[in-house]
Amino acid sequence: MSLIGDFGVDPMTPEQFDAEAALFGPLTDSVRTLMEATLMSEAEADDVARARALVDEAAALLNTRRGGIALGTRWGTDGIRRSWGNAVMGLRNPVAPPLEFTHDDDGPSWAEAELGGLYEGPPGLVHGGVVALLLDQALGSAAFYAGSPGMTGTLTVRYRQGTKLGPVRVEAALDRVEGVKSFVVGTVITPDGVCAEAEGIFILPREVRHLAGELAQSFHPGEG
Numbered sequence: 576m577s578l579i580g581d582f583g584v585d586p587m588t589p590e591q592f593d594a595e596a597a598l599f600g601p602l603t604d605s606v607r608t609l610m611e612a613t614l615m616s617e618a619e620a621d622d623v624a625r626a627r628a629l630v631d632e633a634a635a636l637l638n639t640r641r642g643g644i645a646l647g648t649r650w651g652t653d654g655i656r657r658s659w660g661n662a663v664m665g666l667r668n669p670v671a672p673p674l675e676f677t678h679d680d681d682g683p684s685w686a687e688a689e690l691g692g693l694y695e696g697p698p699g700l701v702h703g704g705v706v707a708l709l710l711d712q713a714l715g716s717a718a719f720y721a722g723s724p725g726m727t728g729t730l731t732v733r734y735r736q737g738t739k740l741g742p743v744r745v746e747a748a749l750d751r752v753e754g755v756k757s758f759v760v761g762t763v764i765t766p767d768g769v770c771a772e773a774e775g776i777f778i779l780p781r782e783v784r785h786l787a788g789e790l791a792q793s794f795h796p797g798e799g
């Protein structure tokens with residue numbers, strides 16, 4: 576079975592993807608705003624109850640037609656991957672901050688995001704698991720952009736100081752490749768300086784090694 580088969584073949588054209596992005600991208604942004612509002616609201620009880628009814632109505636509307644349990648990674652007729660369900664950068668995932676990676680031709684990549692209260696751990700600071708989440712994606716994307724994609728085998732994070740909620744930059748670059756293993760390093764940086772450093776080993780699972788070239792061709796700016 577091919578990896579593409581595993582991830583889900585999608586017969587959609589780039590134009591169809593564009594139309595879906597135009598429709599669901601703004602919805603995702605609105606839901607993100609709703610999530611922030613849910614967290615921080617100090618509205619009157621009646622207004623909260625009314626908002627809840629409206630949210631339930633919206634969910635019922637969206638569920639009138641829906642897919643399975645996850646959006647998955649979809650390939651278009653152009654051979655490009657769209658990871659719109661991805662928890663860090665997915666265009667249709669309101670949980671994603673979202674991060675949009677820029678990368679050099681040889682792999683180093685970076686992204687910036689504003690992390691608000693939705694990502695809080697210790698008071699005023701980003702949750703350590705969220706920091707690891709961002710680094711996992713950044714390192715995995717850098718391996719991908721460098722042409723040696725893989726699944727996270729090992730991720731080691733050193734938290735140097737608390738990461739304040741607010742603007743965050745994540746950077747990553749491929750250090751070296753040893754056989755099927757890509758060694759990647761990265762950092763999380765805020766205006767206070769480096770907050771966390773990571774080293775990761777990304778491994779192409781044996782059952783998809785024959786698809787390495789096909790996979791490496793399938794990335795798209797902003798996709799990981």
Ligand SMILES: CCCCCCCCCCCCCC(=O)SCCNC(=O)CCNC(=O)[C@H](O)C(C)(C)COP(=O)(O)OP(=O)(O)OC[C@H]1O[C@@H](n2cnc3c(N)ncnc32)[C@H](O)[C@@H]1OP(=O)(O)O
Pocket residue numbers: 578711712713715716719724725726727728729754755756776778779780781782783790799
């Ligand atoms: C699928 C391709 C990726 C596409 C997605 C791109 C998205 C990009 C963004 C992603 C961002 C988000 C990313 C996510 O969220 S990925 C989600 C989190 N990660 C997982 O779920 C991975 C689960 N584990 C596996 O799939 C396999 O066990 C892996 C892939 C890890 C190994 O696979 P396989 O079992 O087939 O490998 P092998 O037995 O032939 O061993 C090969 C070599 O590797 C060495 N080794 C083995 N395990 C580990 C380990 N844990 N650490 C260090 N080294 C390890 C081993 O000693 C050997 O070394 P050597 O003897 O050759 O020296």
